[in-house]
Amino acid sequence: MSKAQSEKKNSIDKDISQDVVTRFAPSPTGVLHIGGARTALFNYLFARQNNGRFILRLEDTDKERSKKECEEDIIRSLKWLGLDWDKSYKQSERKEIYKKYINHLIKKRRAYISKEVTGNRATVIRFKNPCTKISFQDLIRGQIEFDTTELGDFVIAKDENTPLFHLTGAIDDYEMKISHIIRGEDHISNTPRQILIQQALDFSSPIYSHIPLILGPDRSKLSKRHGAVSLKEYKDIGYLSEALINFLAFLGWNPGTEKEIFSLEELIKEFSLKQVQKSGAIFNIEKLNWINKQYIMKKNLEELAVELIYFLPEKWREKAENEKKFWRKIAGLERERISTLSEIGESINYFFEEPNYEKEKLLWKNEKSLNNVEVYLKKIIEMLSKLSEKEFTSHNIKELIWDYAEKQGRGNVLWPLRVSLTGLEKSPEPFIISEILGQTETIRRIQNAINKL
């Protein structure tokens, strides 16, 4: 390729990429749910990777069903996910534009006022269906064809001030210069109607990409009856937005490599519409949990600790907030065994209050005698007392006790130590717990255990 040709090609590529405009067009009749979030994500990724623009369009033409709270929820959830848009519109504020086009269509005899015998209005505005074959190229599915005859003269507006979905969508996509429509597969059968309107108005058609649906375990479209679907619920359970983004991206898309953890920035680079799957994907909460855990482990500990406080039972929040160092150590320890943030607080009582347990619990499975347990615990107190407060670190404690535990049988010694500290059968190892609790409290709890015996 000559230099001139190459320059020309580059400038063409540049022009194409500058023209990319995508949109996420939810109707605020419900809160943002998993499916919508993924649609928004794909639109966002495609726009960003092409240096294009991403538009948020609230389709609130249905006055009765649109709700302010839903609108707020959608905006809040999108922001939480980090999907920022360049411009936003509300269809309810664009009535004059639609009105102009409605009258234009009527004047051109591509639409007409229709007298109705059924329904709740005497007249509506119907589109005059030319009854042709419509075909369009879908970026994911290839060519799709429809015969529009069966659609009939469908309704495009209740009256000139009350346009309906297909009409507003076609007009806005044109007016907002949308280059690519990326939406759920459930819109495939809406496409011919919208193309018909575009043709009647002499609009060029955007490029369509219909992405597969997210399915419930029964393979039907994911909905409320499958459990939690709103973004807010996932946030409240303690999923990190980065994890949700990563997971959602992988529902229907994958990079073709074995890498599975992607930041939003990496997704912008790697995402490709052409690699999007055709068939629906079941929402697999177990994989989400795994990904969430990856992000919990990766996250900056200080930030994680702060977020975690919110998920603590009310009564401990203040202590956690006031004793940052103490709480950060706990968070660092516990992050390993949770996969959602709300799991914190289920079994960490012992950091905040005296453990309560039966003395039999102090007995390790291989140990027969409670008398021995008493001997071990007394010995441990004796050893721990030798350390200064400053030396009371998990490393030093372990070094101090280890040989003794080895000699007596590790489980025989470590089990009752751990139980005396936590009262639990399952917990982290006792050395780090001792460190976090501090010397005084550790020794006090061991003494309490001895008193029980």
Add this chain to the structure above:
RNA sequence: GACCUCUUCGUCUAGUGGUUAGGACACAUGGUUCUCAGCCAUGCAACACGGGUUCGACUCCCGUAGAGGUCACCA
């Protein structure tokens, strides 16, 4: 019912005519300084079916079956 779309391990998927069909989650077993978690290793497990095309089909074509979506004066 009509129209449209889809079909690789239980799940998410890699694969574009010749592979022991790969990875991840889940599950199981073993290992790792008591338990849990983690980590490591190993294992389990799939091309819906039937015809073609071809020297050769998971890959291409045609059927069948199954699944899903849409059929509003909702979006």
